[in-house]
Amino acid sequence: MKRFVVVGLGNFGSSIAEALYGQGHEVIAVDPRPDSVDRVAAVVTRAAVADGKSLEALRRIGVKGADVGIVSTGDDITASILAAMALRDLEVKEIYAKVISRDHARVMERMGVNETVFPERDSALGLAARLSGSAVLNYVRLGKGFSIQEMGVRDDWIGKSLRELELRKRFSISVIAQHDMLTDQITSAPDPDARLRESDTLLVAGQDEDLARAAREA
Numbered sequence: 001m002k003r004f005v006v007v008g009l010g011n012f013g014s015s016i017a018e019a020l021y022g023q024g025h026e027v028i029a030v031d032p033r034p035d036s037v038d039r040v041a042a043v044v045t046r047a048a049v050a051d052g053k054s055l056e057a058l059r060r061i062g063v064k065g066a067d068v069g070i071v072s073t074g075d076d077i078t079a080s081i082l083a084a085m086a087l088r089d090l091e092v093k094e095i096y097a098k099v100i101s102r103d104h105a106r107v108m109e110r111m112g113v114n115e116t117v118f119p120e121r122d123s124a125l126g127l128a129a130r131l132s133g134s135a136v137l138n139y140v141r142l143g144k145g146f147s148i149q150e151m152g153v154r155d156d157w158i159g160k161s162l163r164e165l166e167l168r169k170r171f172s173i174s175v176i177a178q179h180d181m182l183t184d185q186i187t188s189a190p191d192p193d194a195r196l197r198e199s200d201t202l203l204v205a206g207q208d209e210d211l212a213r214a215a216r217e218a
Helices: 011-022 034-043 055-060 077-089 102-110 119-131 167-171 208-216
Strands: 003-007 026-031 046-049 068-071 094-098 115-117 136-143 146-152 174-180 185-188 200-207
Touching (some): 011 026, 026 034, 034 046, 055 077, 077 094
Parallel strands (some): 068 094, 094 115
Antiparallel strands (some): 146 200
């Protein structure tokens, strides 16, 4: 079990706080707005009305030395920066921040934040990936230019094995799992000699440009 601190309880912050608590982690939720704190009080370990920018306020509610801090202060970039600084000063091991622009992300990354999350942009990229070709069914962005995608088996792949297709060699992508859509059975580390069926999808990881090339090239 890890100890998480979520600073800012808008839609993003409250959702991630509830999800982490549901997975069995200790979650401290912080926001200066009493109504926002009241909404999550029943689904986190501790909910506190406090200024997430204040080092002393965070110290009093038990933030020091937490495993992970998540900064989600809406459109207030200054509050985001100061909250991240306070978490760093309190020796929080990893810090993640919701950002609203590329410039905001650059500032947070310069401060040593482990990762920035841009929900609107990430959602748009996922939708664009799905709309750009029927082969892509699901899209999860893992970092800049890198993702995991669930890809339908192309017509010219049906009846062939992963060993024959040589996807790693041809496209520099890795097959993580195979999903039979008819039975809903997922096989991790699939048999490289098994023949692919029309009902199969592949969970693949790689650079976005390589995945796009694999989805469209014959």
